[in-house]
Amino acid sequence: MVRIEQDIHYRQQRMAFRKFAESEITPVAEQYDREQVFPAALLEKMAAEGFLGATIPQEYGGRGWDQVTAGLMYEEIGRACSSARSLLTVHLALVAETIARWAGSAQQAYWLPLLASGKKIAAFCLTEPEAGSDARSVAATYMQQGDRFVLNGRKRWTTFGQVADVYLVFARNKEKISAFLVNRDNPGVEVTPVQGMLGTRASMIAHVTFTDCEVEADALLGREGFGFISIVNTALDNGRYSVALGSLGILKCCLQHSMEHASRRRQFGNYLKDHQLIKLKITDMIADAKATGMLCYNAALLRKEKQANALIQTSLAKYYAAAAANRAAREAVQVLGALGCSEDSAVQRCFRDAKIMEIIEGSTEMQQLLISDHGFADLASIIED
């Protein structure tokens, strides 16, 4: 198996992502997290780097990067800021990649160049007041009227919903759940900004309401009635991958800050790093960073090769990475003490952002159900692949 960490091509790409993150994101991440506004200038820079179309085929204006490269991008951007990573999750992983997989050729030709260039920003409208982990219970409705569809419903906690130009919306017509690409400027779309979230505070979350919102027939993404089986499952699998790698980035950020602080700060006449209880925390973080990396990079390679078990390996990576990021963030705040609680500290932001990773794109509990059931059905595909 290719060792991603040692492959010269991937090392160079990682360093390019890190250089961008350290120069363009890290210096301003605390400020825009406090302001709860994602800088338009940063979004434009990310678009200019090709991040918004990273995995979109070059024929549509994307970079055509493989899943390993995309994973390294999620990790390095996520290491600097989870709000920036969440832009990539919703725009690229949840929407653009799903269009690339399931849209018809005319839809791809229209949407993918707009999304890959960043001329249009996309968001994902699945969650509702009564539909979270139980995504099949969406209450938003659609009706066909002639050659148009009419949507009604309330969507909640839409990441980058405040700035998105197009929403991927899930709605039902009796037993059929279908997916639609709805322009923000379409009559009947109302966007309500949400502030004061625990984490990823600059991810421009909004509630989006659709009231007698009429869309053309070509707004339907995928086959009618297959919105859950093909579109939701594809999108959330892509999203889980980005969140897994983003969680690894949080973990490494926490480890880095903990080691730097432990090497600098002296208490009781010794550096923190020489205290045994601090060594224990650092050791656990290092072990988690390695274990999480192995799960994430394993999923990355399987996804690159389009192996069937990539889905469950991605779930496993997301499950472990989200938990490990929380462990690391908790201990990093402890190592840094009051400094770690300061609003100027990256680890306090990581502490809040890490919690979000256990909730989004399939909660930790949903992953546990999925992984356990899969283990009973086919343990070898988890343990041995």
Place this chain on the structure above:
Amino acid sequence: MNDIKEKVRAYLLQSINQGKAFTDADDIFELGIVNSLFAMQLITFMETKFSIRVENDDLEISNFNTVNNITGFIQRKLNVITTA
């Protein structure tokens, strides 16, 4: 055809082996031994193993719900590729 069916059956047996027997004509979704996520896994398996592409228009449950139907679907796809 038999070779395809053997590979499909072997994959399903390996992937959904929960002690529930099923014949080549049994609907694996109606039996409740797979979920919708498995449908995506199955599509990925079919695409990778047989070098075919499952398109939007192929998304009919009747293409994926039994060993016989999956085999027939793959064979039709391969026939299209061969004659193209």
